[in-house]
Amino acid sequence: MSEAAGKLAPMGRLRVAVYAPDRLRHTALSRVVAEAGHIVVGVRDAADVVLTDGDGLPGETRPVVTLGGADYDSPGVLSRHAGASQIDAAIRAVSAGLIVRWPGAIDAGFGAMRETDGHALLTPRELEVLATLAEGMTNKAIARRLNISLHTVKFHVESLFRKLGARTRTEAVAKASERRRYETITL
Amino acid sequence: MIDQADLLAQFSDALAARAELAKHAVVAIRLAHGRHMTGMVWQSDIVVVSEQSLPRNDDFELITAGGSVVTAGIAGRDPSTNVAILRLAEPIVPPAIATGEARTGAIAVAIGADGTGGASARLGLVNLAGAEWHSSRGGLIDRRIVLDVSLARREEGGPVFDAAGACLGMSTFGPRGQVIAIPTATIERIVPLLLRDGRIARGWLGVALQAVAVPDALREAADQSSGLMVMSVVDDGPAAQAGIVAGDIILSVDGTSTHRFRRIARYFGSDSIGRKADLRLIRSGTVITVQTTIAERRAA
Numbered sequence: 001m002s003e004a005a006g007k008l009a010p011m012g013r014l015r016v017a018v019y020a021p022d023r024l025r026h027t028a029l030s031r032v033v034a035e036a037g038h039i040v041v042g043v044r045d046a047a048d049v050v051l052t053d054g055d056g057l058p059g060e061t062r063p064v065v066t067l068g069g070a071d072y073d074s075p076g077v078l079s080r081h082a083g084a085s086q087i088d089a090a091i092r093a094v095s096a097g098l099i100v101r102w103p104g105a106i107d108a109g110f111g112a113m114r115e116t117d118g119h120a121l122l123t124p125r126e127l128e129v130l131a132t133l134a135e136g137m138t139n140k141a142i143a144r145r146l147n148i149s150l151h152t153v154k155f156h157v158e159s160l161f162r163k164l165g166a167r168t169r170t171e172a173v174a175k176a177s178e179r180r181r182y183e184t185i186t187l
Numbered sequence: 188m189i190d191q192a193d194l195l196a197q198f199s200d201a202l203a204a205r206a207e208l209a210k211h212a213v214v215a216i217r218l219a220h221g222r223h224m225t226g227m228v229w230q231s232d233i234v235v236v237s238e239q240s241l242p243r244n245d246d247f248e249l250i251t252a253g254g255s256v257v258t259a260g261i262a263g264r265d266p267s268t269n270v271a272i273l274r275l276a277e278p279i280v281p282p283a284i285a286t287g288e289a290r291t292g293a294i295a296v297a298i299g300a301d302g303t304g305g306a307s308a309r310l311g312l313v314n315l316a317g318a319e320w321h322s323s324r325g326g327l328i329d330r331r332i333v334l335d336v337s338l339a340r341r342e343e344g345g346p347v348f349d350a351a352g353a354c355l356g357m358s359t360f361g362p363r364g365q366v367i368a369i370p371t372a373t374i375e376r377i378v379p380l381l382l383r384d385g386r387i388a389r390g391w392l393g394v395a396l397q398a399v400a401v402p403d404a405l406r407e408a409a410d411q412s413s414g415l416m417v418m419s420v421v422d423d424g425p426a427a428q429a430g431i432v433a434g435d436i437i438l439s440v441d442g443t444s445t446h447r448f449r450r451i452a453r454y455f456g457s458d459s460i461g462r463k464a465d466l467r468l469i470r471s472g473t474v475i476t477v478q479t480t481i482a483e484r485r486a487a
Binding site: 108122 | 237
């Protein structure tokens with residue numbers, strides 16, 4: 001390794017404090033951070049960036065990337081379901097003094113309960129087919145998995161495209177997850 | 188002949204005088220990284236803030252009119268109406284403000300706290316004053332008030348005044364950055380409840396639901412075209428204890444159809460807690476009835 005490269009290397013390797021009350025999430029997030037080439041440190045240790053699952057500890061003064069937290073003033077705000085590459089990108093960006101938002105954070109805000117449009121509601125079977133589309137399965141594989149004919153699969157996929165206003169499988173999956181985000185209610 | 192330049196100067200002076208007075212109606216709430224948000228002085232020891240933007244801390248530092256720093260503790264929060272209240276450690280003098288009614292097209296002045304004891308001001312129109320609505324978190328908001336005003340994040344939670352100086356409500360952000368106001372009537376309804384209990388109790392089953400179409404073969408038995416499919420069940424929640432599983436499609440709760448979200452949201456008010464409710468649902472292609480006991484929603 002040349003001397004210049006040796007000097008540059010620490011730039012790509014950041015000290016990241018991972019804070020997650022749930023132990024499984026802590027393990028998973030620590031692995032994501034380590035696999036992205038960073039050093040996982042304790043919450044109280046010196047760190048370039050703090051990655052918190054949900055809301056972080058009050059009074060934090062270091063740059064924070066929050067996953068699904070309510071504090072939208074953090075420099076980094078990602079979805080709770082952010083992927084490894086998004087987490088890595090956010091950590092690097094925030095350590096460089098940038099602000100990171102996922103699109104859902106911009107859509108956030110105090111909104112109305114949406115009544116769903118009855119005509120476009122999916123059936124339970126269509127939701128099953130959608131889940132297999134999300135896995136990238138072919139029509140043949142879907143037919144085997146759900147134990148239905150190829151013809152029926154095609155029928156369901158066409159119906160999904162129509163109800164979701166999608167032209168491709170990827171678009172159908174994206175639109176359905178968008179809808180689910182807005183229209184899931186908790187009781 | 189009327190001097191038009193003079194009229195404009197009068198209009199401007201009147202607005203500036205309002206903004207100067209309004210600094211007594213707001214406080215800045217200190218946040219991390221040198222930022223702040225705005226709170227509305229509600230009574231001598233109570234400040235109303237936008238719940239969605241308030242960090243989940245117990246204690247806050249507020250900057251009041253003139254710049255003095257006062258500590259305040261959280262006294263209650265209601266995500267369903269976006270109202271939270273802070274109790275001041277030492278009382279301040281609240282300004283006397285009348286309650287106004289929003290009218291579409293009327294002038295609206297939104298006031299924020301500047302963070303040093305003064306006010307910041309925004310001028311626009313009431314873009315839309317409509318009927319009552321339900322938030323996605325199940326709260327009833329007395330009127331829909333959409334403002335044609337741009338607002339900075341630090342100004343969220345401040346009062347919105349009409350031309351007569353009456354308060355229409357508290358400014359906050361709706362979806363996609365839309366600026367709306369939580370009507371004064373809603374705040375008047377929620378604050379006493381928060382002062383008493385610290386929260387607005389709501390009924391709870393412990394399920395996440397998504398609307399689905401009832402399959403054609405079951406429409407007749409179900410007697411409705413849509414229901415709410417259980418996507419997930421909270422461990423140990425009332426639904427889990429009653430044996431509700433993901434994939435069940437709930438058709439009605441005690442005879443109230445799940446066809447409309449709003450009616451169901453209304454059913455799960457504080458009076459529903461402890462009630463035994465019959466859930467009519469579709470499981471494995473048949474319509475069955477399961478009894479549950481509605482519990483109180485756990486703190487978020």
